[in-house]
Amino acid sequence: MNDAMDTLADELADVFSAVPHQGNQLAVVHEGADLDGRQMQRLGQEFNLSETAAVREVEAHPGGLRARVRLFTATVELPIAGHPLLGTAALLAHRHGQARKVLLEAPAAWSR
Incomplete structure (x- = not known):
């Protein structure tokens, strides 16, 4: 793997459940702006969950x-997909503390 993939921070989440290991699993890779599609696909294969999300940019x-x-x-x-967007929003809100609202843009919205 290259340097960008060697230093990634990632989290696993159980979406739609307050009970650990009983929700829809999701892997979230933070600070994934430098990853290309091939690298993200490799991470998706390695996590082997229904979805993996790469957070590309976070701003106020x-x-x-x-x-x-x-x-x-x-x-x-x-x-676009609902379960990984909801899970990513929850993790970002928790990770960044005071956030009351999280606006996510997925590739389906980028072409608008």
Whole structure:
């Protein structure tokens, strides 16, 4: 792996459950802006969960945060998907403390 992949911070989440290991699993790779599609696909295969999210940018937004996110399964990149976006928003809100609102943009919205 290259340097960008050697130093990644990632988290696992159980989306739609307050009970550990009983929700829909999600891997979230923080600071994934430098990863290309091939690298993200490899991470999706390595995590081998239903989805893996790569957080590309996080910035302040009125009342909270704004982030761009790419979504991958073990085999394809997704333009949008609910479960990984909700899980990523929850992890970002927790990770960044005071955020009351998290606005996520997935590839499906980038072409607008």
